Amino acid sequence: MTAAGMNVDDLAARARDTRVVVVGGGLAGLAAAWRCAKVGMAVTVLEAAPALGGTLRRVELAGTTVGAGPWGWSSRGGAVHELVDDAGLTDRVVEAAETATWLARVPKVGAVPAPEASILGIPENAWDESVRAVIGWGGTWRAYLDRVRPPLTIGNERNLGTLVRARMGQDVLDRLVAPLSVGGFGLDPGEIDVGHAVPKLNAALTRTGSLQSAVAELRATRAEEGGVPPLKSLDGGMPQLVDALAARLAERDVQIETGTRVERIVRVGDVYEVAVDEDHVLVDDEGEEGESSPTRVADLVIVATGETDARRLLGGLLGRDLGAARSVTREIVTLVVDQAALDALPRGATVHAVPGTGAADSVVVESARWAWLAGVLGAGRHLLTVAFGSSREAPATEGLSDADAIELARSEAEAFLGVELPAVAGAHRARFELARPASALGQPEEAAEIRARVAGISGLGVVGAWISGSGLARVVADAGDEAERVRRARLFAPERGQ
Ligand SMILES: Cc1cc2nc3c(=O)[nH]c(=O)nc-3n(C[C@H](O)[C@H](O)[C@H](O)COP(=O)(O)OP(=O)(O)OC[C@H]3O[C@@H](n4cnc5c(N)ncnc54)[C@H](O)[C@@H]3O)c2cc1C
Numbered sequence: 001m002t003a004a005g006m007n008v009d010d011l012a013a014r015a016r017d018t019r020v021v022v023v024g025g026g027l028a029g030l031a032a033a034w035r036c037a038k039v040g041m042a043v044t045v046l047e048a049a050p051a052l053g054g055t056l057r058r059v060e061l062a063g064t065t066v067g068a069g070p071w072g073w074s075s076r077g078g079a080v081h082e083l084v085d086d087a088g089l090t091d092r093v094v095e096a097a098e099t100a101t102w103l104a105r106v107p108k109v110g111a112v113p114a115p116e117a118s119i120l121g122i123p124e125n126a127w128d129e130s131v132r133a134v135i136g137w138g139g140t141w142r143a144y145l146d147r148v149r150p151p152l153t154i155g156n157e158r159n160l161g162t163l164v165r166a167r168m169g170q171d172v173l174d175r176l177v178a179p180l181s182v183g184g185f186g187l188d189p190g191e192i193d194v195g196h197a198v199p200k201l202n203a204a205l206t207r208t209g210s211l212q213s214a215v216a217e218l219r220a221t222r223a224e225e226g227g228v229p230p231l232k233s234l235d236g237g238m239p240q241l242v243d244a245l246a247a248r249l250a251e252r253d254v255q256i257e258t259g260t261r262v263e264r265i266v267r268v269g270d271v272y273e274v275a276v277d278e279d280h281v282l283v284d285d286e287g288e289e290g291e292s293s294p295t296r297v298a299d300l301v302i303v304a305t306g307e308t309d310a311r312r313l314l315g316g317l318l319g320r321d322l323g324a325a326r327s328v329t330r331e332i333v334t335l336v337v338d339q340a341a342l343d344a345l346p347r348g349a350t351v352h353a354v355p356g357t358g359a360a361d362s363v364v365v366e367s368a369r370w371a372w373l374a375g376v377l378g379a380g381r382h383l384l385t386v387a388f389g390s391s392r393e394a395p396a397t398e399g400l401s402d403a404d405a406i407e408l409a410r411s412e413a414e415a416f417l418g419v420e421l422p423a424v425a426g427a428h429r430a431r432f433e434l435a436r437p438a439s440a441l442g443q444p445e446e447a448a449e450i451r452a453r454v455a456g457i458s459g460l461g462v463v464g465a466w467i468s469g470s471g472l473a474r475v476v477a478d479a480g481d482e483a484e485r486v487r488r489a490r491l492f493a494p495e496r497g498q
Contacts, residue, residue: 021298026054029304035483048261062426072233079477087244100348105357121177124216139171161190183352183362186328197439307466333409359396360412438469461486
């Protein structure tokens with residue numbers, strides 16, 4: 001008997017008899033599918049694209065296989081590591097070798113290192129030379145007012161943009177804070193909730209009397225607690241995680257159907273009917289076309305698509321319009337370039353531009369961050385990712401041909417990195433829906449409201465970046481928790497008629 005007083009054999013039988021359909025085979029869907037498959041449920045993953053992985057899509061570039069989306073994860077929390085362990089990839093986990101960040105296109109200054117002693121770009125000391133180099137004397141004197149103004153004139157301000165402007169002025173906001181939020185999340189500082197991004201900042205501001213002192217205090221506390229958790233990845237690239245999970249799922253007899261877009265989910269009595277696109281044709285292992293079934297029947301459904309489809313599919317089930325998607329359109333151009341001058345990392349690994357000064361938002365030298373990649377590419381060859389698009393502006397690459405988008409990325413990378421890049425050995429362009437982070441103003445509140453409605457429908461779950469907040473660490477932890485909730489509710493529900 002279990003602690004809940006159930007017979008273990010009954011529980012195993014109940015798991016075996018439970019049909020789960022996971023809609024979407026990105027990392028959230030795969031993590032949720034794994035949770036359900038682990039206890040022996042009969043799981044099917046329906047993925048619209050020809051391959052699993054979603055944003056962890058794979059590309060071939062200059063003879064090397066890499067991912068076009070995320071390159072690593074924040075090790076905060078440990079959920080991704082746990083999934084990596086389950087996937088059998090523990091020995092491939094690596095840490096970023098280089099994290100130095102620069103700022104580019106700073107008006108009248110050009111490119112300079114981003115001040116290290118900061119949180120979210122807010123410096124702990126406006127008089128530090130690295131800060132003055134970015135914001136000039138005028139900006140520094142304005143930022144200094146933060147030290148002499150009473151903290152309560154601003155109250156408990158949650159809007160990052162408003163807080164920084166009020167305490168430290170427009171130059172700190174535009175040149176130090178906005179490059180990080182736009183480059184990293186595609187969001188303006190005015191769209192970030194300080195209370196979620198750095199929960200203890202406002203209290204520290206009240207306690208210490210200034211925003212700079214608050215940043216200094218929190219940095220000291222973080223250092224005592226071991227510092228910021230490192231950025232991790234897999235030797236060989238993130239798409240391996242998708243392959244390894246797919247293999248684990250196959251071992252548990254999980255059915256994986258790619259090229260299968262779910263159009264509609266309907267609750268009929270105690271079950272769900274999951275309707276896939278009519279043109280879908282099943283192809284067996286030998287490549288033979290088989291019977292196409294437009295509908296799957298499930299006891300549990302976990303919606304794990306991107307934001308647009310999730311709002312549509314859940315809206316149908318909940319009988320209400322869940323509104324428009326708020327994800328940001330982001331285009332990433334990945335370039336493999338031959339330029340030995342980049343071996344010395346003239347501008348660190350990540351360069352963010354001051355928003356509104358050019359076409360691209362950031363350039364990352366992935367071959368500087370990941371030693372395995374540098375090893376594969378060899379000296380003198382580098383892999384760069386150039387990001388376009390934020391909530392302020394559609395990607396500058398939008399509407400361009402691939403060749404023109406790649407040329408724009410190349411010339412932007414030259415400007416950001418301060419070196420000529422005449423030799424492009426390979427290039428790839430990809431378009432993504434970048435979900436808002438959990439620190440976006442209103443994101444957690446909206447997610448909680450949708451989750452509460454979803455939890456009101458038996459056997460329904462929702463996972464994915466748009467609901468958990470973007471970032472692999474969050475996505476994976478949240479997908480595990482949500483799948484666990486749905487799974488437990490099913491396994492430990494009283495028998496009908498009892
Ligand atoms: C360019 C970029 C870079 C990033 N870099 C990082 C990083 O370095 N570190 C980090 O931690 N995070 C990063 N992120 C965030 C992270 O990648 C995402 O939060 C995470 O991968 C989202 O996973 P997901 O499964 O929720 O969504 P997705 O990966 O989008 O998966 C959703 C899946 O659902 C499928 N689908 C959609 N509609 C349907 C339908 N109707 N029927 C069936 N299937 C459907 C899609 O084809 C897709 O495969 C990055 C994101 C982007 C866009």
